[in-house]
Amino acid sequence: MNITDIRIRKTYDNQKLKAVVSVTIDGDFAVHDIKIIEGDRLFVAMPSRKDENSKYRDICHPITAESRNKLEKAILQKYNEVLGDY
Numbered sequence: 001m002n003i004t005d006i007r008i009r010k011t012y013d014n015q016k017l018k019a020v021v022s023v024t025i026d027g028d029f030a031v032h033d034i035k036i037i038e039g040d041r042l043f044v045a046m047p048s049r050k051d052e053n054s055k056y057r058d059i060c061h062p063i064t065a066e067s068r069n070k071l072e073k074a075i076l077q078k079y080n081e082v083l084g085d086y
Contacts, residue, residue, distance in 0.1 A: 001067055002026050006078040018042065019082075021075055031060055036079055044072040 005024035009032075012018055019036040021044075033047040048056040062068040 001062075001070065003071065003074050006075055008079055008082045011082070019079055021079070023071070023075065034075065036075065042076055042079075044075050 003023060003025060004027045005022075007022045009020045009022055016038050017035060018038055021034040021036060022030060022032045023034060024030045031047065035045040037043055037045050046058040046061045048058050051057050062071055
């Protein structure tokens with residue numbers, strides 16, 4: 001998986017939702033509405049929707065822990081870079 005672009009679409013202050021992000025993979029596949037959320041630490045939440053049982057399910061997500069860690073690290077690094085610009 002080659003992450004070719006990360007765009008911090010919108011940032012938020014003073015709430016748990018910190019940013020909404022779009023990621024392009026291999027220059028061919030885009031994932032929108034990835035969220036950066038503040039809990040015990042900053043973490044990345046993949047796009048999701050509510051199912052028939054009112055539970056939220058990811059629409060798309062990394063399959064392996066290695067891919068998830070790579071994606072989360074890259075997104076949070078970009079987020080920190082963008083915050084440094086403000």
